[in-house]
Amino acid sequence: MPGILVYALHYEGAYNKNALGGVSEAARLAGELGTEAHAVVVGEGISDDLAGSLGNFGVSKVHRVEGPEGLAQPVVDAMAQIMEAGGHQYALFGGGLLGFEIGAGLAARLNAGVTMEVTAVHVQDGKLVAERPIIGDSSISMSHYRDRGIIIGRLNAFEAKETGAGPAAVEDVAVEFSPFSSRAKMLQRGEQRGADVNIEDADVLVAGGRGLGKAENFKLAEDLAAAFGGAVAATRAVVDAGWYPYAAQIGQTGKTVAPKLYIAAGISGAIQHKVGMQGSENIVAINKDSNAPIFEFSDLGIIGDLNKILPKLTDAVKAKKAG
Amino acid sequence: LKICVLVKEVPDAAVEKRIDPSTGRMDRSGEKNLNPYDTHAIEAAMQVREGGTVEVDEIVAVTMGPSSAVRALHKAVSLGADRSVHLSDDALAGSDVAATGYALAKTLAAESPDLVLLGQQSDDGECYTIGSVVADHLQMPSLTQVIKMDVMSGPPAQLRCERQAEYGYDTVEIELPAVISVGDAINEPRYPSLKAIMGAKKKPLDTKAVGDVGIEADRVGEAGSKVVCGDFHAPPAKAGGTIIEDEDTNETVEKIVAWLDERKLI
Numbered sequence: 001m002p003g004i005l006v007y008a009l010h011y012e013g014a015y016n017k018n019a020l021g022g023v024s025e026a027a028r029l030a031g032e033l034g035t036e037a038h039a040v041v042v043g044e045g046i047s048d049d050l051a052g053s054l055g056n057f058g059v060s061k062v063h064r065v066e067g068p069e070g071l072a073q074p075v076v077d078a079m080a081q082i083m084e085a086g087g088h089q090y091a092l093f094g095g096g097l098l099g100f101e102i103g104a105g106l107a108a109r110l111n112a113g114v115t116m117e118v119t120a121v122h123v124q125d126g127k128l129v130a131e132r133p134i135i136g137d138s139s140i141s142m143s144h145y146r147d148r149g150i151i152i153g154r155l156n157a158f159e160a161k162e163t164g165a166g167p168a169a170v171e172d173v174a175v176e177f178s179p180f181s182s183r184a185k186m187l188q189r190g191e192q193r194g195a196d197v198n199i200e201d202a203d204v205l206v207a208g209g210r211g212l213g214k215a216e217n218f219k220l221a222e223d224l225a226a227a228f229g230g231a232v233a234a235t236r237a238v239v240d241a242g243w244y245p246y247a248a249q250i251g252q253t254g255k256t257v258a259p260k261l262y263i264a265a266g267i268s269g270a271i272q273h274k275v276g277m278q279g280s281e282n283i284v285a286i287n288k289d290s291n292a293p294i295f296e297f298s299d300l301g302i303i304g305d306l307n308k309i310l311p312k313l314t315d316a317v318k319a320k321k322a323g
Numbered sequence: 324l325k326i327c328v329l330v331k332e333v334p335d336a337a338v339e340k341r342i343d344p345s346t347g348r349m350d351r352s353g354e355k356n357l358n359p360y361d362t363h364a365i366e367a368a369m370q371v372r373e374g375g376t377v378e379v380d381e382i383v384a385v386t387m388g389p390s391s392a393v394r395a396l397h398k399a400v401s402l403g404a405d406r407s408v409h410l411s412d413d414a415l416a417g418s419d420v421a422a423t424g425y426a427l428a429k430t431l432a433a434e435s436p437d438l439v440l441l442g443q444q445s446d447d448g449e450c451y452t453i454g455s456v457v458a459d460h461l462q463m464p465s466l467t468q469v470i471k472m473d474v475m476s477g478p479p480a481q482l483r484c485e486r487q488a489e490y491g492y493d494t495v496e497i498e499l500p501a502v503i504s505v506g507d508a509i510n511e512p513r514y515p516s517l518k519a520i521m522g523a524k525k526k527p528l529d530t531k532a533v534g535d536v537g538i539e540a541d542r543v544g545e546a547g548s549k550v551v552c553g554d555f556h557a558p559p560a561k562a563g564g565t566i567i568e569d570e571d572t573n574e575t576v577e578k579i580v581a582w583l584d585e586r587k588l589i
Contacts, residue, residue, distance in 0.1 A: 304569025
């Protein structure tokens with residue numbers, strides 16, 4: 001009897017790292033429950049190799065569905081059909097925006113319980129229990145499910161591990177999509193806005209948020225980054241506003257980084273940002289709002305005006321390096 | 324075109340949020356306000372109306388919550404909604420995300436909207452998903468985190484939406500009726516005029532109970548919820564960071580450099 005169905009997001013022939021983390025976690029939990037984990041892939045012309053390769057991460061079967069990519073509702077149709085036919089008790093998603101949408105839609109469709117932003121899953125009395133930080137990560141809540149459970153991971157909550165025995169069996173599933181899920185069409189996917197910058201290899205990152213005040217003030221962050229020999233990163237808010245390139249974005253729908261030093265300038269520290277940088281070795285935050293959540297998880301917090309602090313800090317770092 | 328905007332009252336940002344250990348629910352006492360993310364959804368509705376591509380007959384603010392939630396509806400009306408609907412019933416207390424979405428969908432279905440708008444998340448529950456739950460019950464296409472939305476009159480009337488997802492920016496064309504949750508980058512909400520604030524209480528407000536909109540009582544509330552939350556506990560304690568309040572910037576910078584130097588980061 002299969003126990004867990006996990007969604008594996010892919011793009012341009014490769015799986016999303018968080019999706020693979022979800023696949024590994026599903027396999028681990030299925031092992032503990034004494035059931036099987038299956039994966040589902042939805043896309044256009046997914047190869048046998050790509051589909052089957054999820055077996056390396058521990059699932060025993062991969063359901064392959066021919067359908068549109070990048071939209072949640074067709075995946076809801078597919079997963080609901082597979083779970084109804086196969087009797088899967090749980091659906092699991094690695095961190096990511098699409099997983100939030102699919103999981104929530106699936107909860108409605110199957111009248112199931114759903115928990116998002118899950119950081120860990122445990123087996124208790126033969127059932128899954130999901131751990132979720134709440135209220136700005138100041139408390140942890142445990143979700144128990146009365147019937148079917150849908151578990152949506154927080155970004156980077158689950159680690160991808162190649163613990164499987166090799167390629168999994170691939171089963172093609174013909175899905176009849178609901179009329180309403182066909183009324184959304186992807187016109188363009190994955191548009192890169194702004195320059196292609198590399199932030200993942202930098203030992204020092206200076207990240208700017210809305211607190212910089214205006215696009216031109218990124219110069220302050222760039223000068224400081226240059227003094228360190230590092231790179232500049234950004235929050236989603238300023239990328240959406242067009243102040244900085246998408247390639248420099250940290251967090252939920254951006255990059256995950258763990259530099260030696262992360263300097264957050266004018267960043268409040270919302271969960272969606274935190275999940276992409278909390279692995280940094282040293283976090284320094286500069287913000288004029290003493291209540292900013294970033295001070296809860298920074299190693300050094302400076303409450304003050306970054307317009308005054310950044311230029312002087314840049315000069316001091318340069319002087320220190322020269323000396 | 325009829326637009327419904329889902330809104331929610333949340334504890335004021337200045338109020339410390341906590342879980343009531345006896346019930347396991349968010350302690351919702353204390354100062355309340357309209358969820359700040361929802362103001363972007365109301366503004367988006369106003370911009371559709373003012374854009375003139377399609378004629379907007381009505382903008383209706385819809386909420387679910389206790390009697391105090393009326394204040395959030397008044398605020399929504401002061402920001403531009405024409406009237407409001409308040410789903411309020413003791414049977415709803417303790418509803419989880421799925422049950423709340425179901426109840427809201429039933430309330431919305433009674434209004435037959437062409438477009439349902441909501442904010443990207445609530446300020447208190449940190450839930451990004453209610454739109455997807457509502458959309459599935461209403462059998463409407465949906466998209467979350469939308470930061471640009473253009474209306475095309477059609478027929479059929481369509482939206483062209485942009486949003487950031489895992490691989491960059493996506494552009495999605497969606498036929499109405501649809502459920503769209505908007506990101507906070509979509510617009511800069513206007514401030515209500517004094518006249519609008521004063522007039523808000525005079526606009527029609529319908530209060531609905533569970534039975535009025537055909538909600539099956541056993542699918543909502545604590546008993547109708549499929550998730551049971553409990554075992555609340557504090558996360559592992561993390562050593563607090565050093566805090567410097569900047570008074571003399573030269574001194575502050577000296578302290579930062581010393582801190583960095585100690586850790587061999589320069």
